[in-house]
Amino acid sequence: MDKKMFFGEYGGQFVPETLIPALDELEYWYNKLKNDDKFKSELDTLLRSYAGRPTPVYKAENLSKECGCEIYLKREDLMHTGAHKVNNTLGQALVTKYMGKNRVIAETGAGQHGVATATAAALFGMECTVFMGEVDARRQEPNVKRMQLLGAEVVRVQDGQRTLKDATNAALREWVASVENTHYIIGSIVGPYPFPEMVAYFQSVIGIEANTQCKELGFDPDCVVACVGGGSNAIGIFQGFLDNPKVEIFGVEAGGVSDKDGEHARTIGMGKPGILHGAFSYLVQTPQFQVADVHSISAGLDYPGIGPAHSALNDSGRVTYGYVRDDEALNAFRMLTRKEGIIPALESSHALAYVIENKDRFKGRKVLVNLSGRGDKDMAAIMERGLV
Amino acid sequence: MRGFYIVGGYPDREQFKKCLNAVAAEGFEFIEVGIPFSEPVADGPVIASAIHEAVMNGVDIEAIMADVREMKQKYPAIKATVMTYANIIHGYGEKRFSDDFGDILSGVIIPDLPTRMHYWMIEKGLSIPIIPFVTPVSRDEDIEAVKDTKAPFVYYISIMGVTGSDKKGAVNNRSETAKKLTGKPVVTGFGIRTKEDADRAIAATGGFVIGTEVVKRQKDFDSFCKYIAQFR
Ligand SMILES: Cc1ncc(COP(=O)(O)O)c(C=O)c1O
Numbered sequence: 001m002d003k004k005m006f007f008g009e010y011g012g013q014f015v016p017e018t019l020i021p022a023l024d025e026l027e028y029w030y031n032k033l034k035n036d037d038k039f040k041s042e043l044d045t046l047l048r049s050y051a052g053r054p055t056p057v058y059k060a061e062n063l064s065k066e067c068g069c070e071i072y073l074k075r076e077d078l079m080h081t082g083a084h085k086v087n088n089t090l091g092q093a094l095v096t097k098y099m100g101k102n103r104v105i106a107e108t109g110a111g112q113h114g115v116a117t118a119t120a121a122a123l124f125g126m127e128c129t130v131f132m133g134e135v136d137a138r139r140q141e142p143n144v145k146r147m148q149l150l151g152a153e154v155v156r157v158q159d160g161q162r163t164l165k166d167a168t169n170a171a172l173r174e175w176v177a178s179v180e181n182t183h184y185i186i187g188s189i190v191g192p193y194p195f196p197e198m199v200a201y202f203q204s205v206i207g208i209e210a211n212t213q214c215k216e217l218g219f220d221p222d223c224v225v226a227c228v229g230g231g232s233n234a235i236g237i238f239q240g241f242l243d244n245p246k247v248e249i250f251g252v253e254a255g256g257v258s259d260k261d262g263e264h265a266r267t268i269g270m271g272k273p274g275i276l277h278g279a280f281s282y283l284v285q286t287p288q289f290q291v292a293d294v295h296s297i298s299a300g301l302d303y304p305g306i307g308p309a310h311s312a313l314n315d316s317g318r319v320t321y322g323y324v325r326d327d328e329a330l331n332a333f334r335m336l337t338r339k340e341g342i343i344p345a346l347e348s349s350h351a352l353a354y355v356i357e358n359k360d361r362f363k364g365r366k367v368l369v370n371l372s373g374r375g376d377k378d379m380a381a382i383m384e385r386g387l388v
Numbered sequence: 389m390r391g392f393y394i395v396g397g398y399p400d401r402e403q404f405k406k407c408l409n410a411v412a413a414e415g416f417e418f419i420e421v422g423i424p425f426s427e428p429v430a431d432g433p434v435i436a437s438a439i440h441e442a443v444m445n446g447v448d449i450e451a452i453m454a455d456v457r458e459m460k461q462k463y464p465a466i467k468a469t470v471m472t473y474a475n476i477i478h479g480y481g482e483k484r485f486s487d488d489f490g491d492i493l494s495g496v497i498i499p500d501l502p503t504r505m506h507y508w509m510i511e512k513g514l515s516i517p518i519i520p521f522v523t524p525v526s527r528d529e530d531i532e533a534v535k536d537t538k539a540p541f542v543y544y545i546s547i548m549g550v551t552g553s554d555k556k557g558a559v560n561n562r563s564e565t566a567k568k569l570t571g572k573p574v575v576t577g578f579g580i581r582t583k584e585d586a587d588r589a590i591a592a593t594g595g596f597v598i599g600t601e602v603v604k605r606q607k608d609f610d611s612f613c614k615y616i617a618q619f620r
Contacts (some may be wrong), residue, residue, distance in 0.1 A: 017521035178550035289479025290426040
């Protein structure tokens with residue numbers, strides 16, 4: 001019926017009735033602002049002078065030699081607050097300001113989106129509450145402290161698996177209760193329409209920039225690779241290349257430790273379409289239609305769902321979705337650190353690992369990898385595994 | 389219309405059956421049976437924790453519905469409804485759910501399926517009436533959209549928030565408007581606790597449903613019965 005809400009057959013607005021007026025209001029403002037010159041120039045100025053855009057495309061010569069292909073890194077790790085997430089939070093905080101709301105809430109897994117939201121809230125003088133699963137809060141403790149420093153209240157969520165999914169449930173509940181003065185800054189291209197479209201729009205700057213930068217360097221990439229949790233950094237970079245059929249595109253899911261139930265987060269690889277957090281999309285579920293437990297070494301990929309845009313891109317065959325295991329991601333983490341002097345986020349390490357583990361496929365080709373974030377936040381996990 | 393929500397299969401099958409039959413035996417007009425889903429985003433701590441416990445113990449949709457069927461055979465007058473999240477019905481299959489249980493259910497209540505998404509499940513074969521929601525922030529066009537509902541009643545969520553919350557929404561004419569437009573009873577849910585709350589809801593729009601306060605007592609049959617008896 002309402003085709004605009006869907007990517008192919010995926011998407012929709014599977015939320016409590018109470019949220020419908022707020023989603024309509026958000027849709028109204030988003031459509032108005034994305035065509036508004038004043039809004040666009042305000043956001044552009046912020047992204048440049050405050051957040052560090054454009055980020056460079058860097059040719060990783062040493063790693064390239066090691067892998068037998070040409071690896072180019074889109075350096076989102078250099079963004080203010082350490083990941084691509086701030087592209088979205090600055091955009092949504094600005095929308096919040098135009099809507100006249102003075103409070104924002106967010107869910108967070110790795111803590112990157114929470115920090116980026118708390119940062120935008122500090123900048124705009126908004127109240128901010130961030131929901132984070134207890135397990136994630138423990139494995140990303142420095143980010144909890146950063147959010148608190150920035151003035152946000154951090155709610156440690158004790159339900160369910162106490163990770164990203166449960167933090168999202170808590171944020172949705174809070175939104176239903178406070179929707180009249182609060183905007184929910186969702187952290188990925190998930191959730192009910194118009195969130196998947198709006199977050200993809202704010203992240204499209206990655207791909208648009210990267211496309212121009214590659215052209216300036218004199219080439220089009222043969223392949224583009226990004227890790228996929230909810231899918232925002234991936235859709236961000238993909239959007240620069242989707243309409244060029246010569247570019248092969250890869251999304252990399254978290255393979256965890258094995259394909260056994262509860263030991264991976266391979267939403268497209270192992271899930272089937274279902275409904276979670278407002279959208280119809282691939283979902284890791286049990287045979288009784290309960291959302292299944294998932295696992296990834298990386299908190300940002302430890303999520304049983306995925307943005308509806310990726311489900312559609314998978315079904316159409318335009319994007320290939322693969323996976324790497326925890327160990328392979330760790331290996332890539334170590335390699336980039338030692339060969340290039342860049343400490344990547346464990347999430348982004350999944351994208352790199354996919355190239356390293358599939359050398360034959362990428363041999364001799366120009367591969368653009370989205371380095372979505374930096375690894376400072378992962379020190380605890382790294383130390384736990386004895387890497388230092 | 390007086391109704392109670394209980395969590396299916398919780399705390400175990402026997403106790404659930406006793407509670408289910410107790411509501412029917414008291415002569416209340418309807419019962420809402422929850423099929424537990426692991427992500428109860430519309431539920432507050434009491435119901436969510438009961439649901440999580442039920443999910444941990446394993447949810448058997450067929451068993452829950454077999455118990456509802458048995459209860460309906462004994463008490464045909466009561467209207468039985470199922471309250472569950474969209475993924476459960478979609479996963480089971482909209483058509484299969486309707487074929488298997490359409491004869492014993494007067495409606496389904498799906499907290500994450502707003503009125504504008506009803507068509508999505510109807511197109512896929514859901515033929516059991518979907519009970520629509522009206523809230524304190526419903527606009528005229530939202531209420532207009534449920535005008536032709538086939539459901540036996542409209543569900544009014546009187547609070548802003550999840551089940552068990554006490555954050556009252558704005559007091560306005562939304563439920564009365566819904567009643568006028570649909571000609572159906574409007575049942576107030578979420579936030580009804582006491583006999584006074586219930587009487588007020590009946591006087592205002594014709595019905596209530598109580599969830600949190602009965603789920604709290606689902607493990608203790610005596611106190612469950614004592615609690616519901618006051619609404620006779
Ligand atoms: C650095 C980094 N990359 C990737 C992700 C995964 O999210 P998405 O798939 O939306 O890009 C996260 C999430 O926390 C992250 O912090």
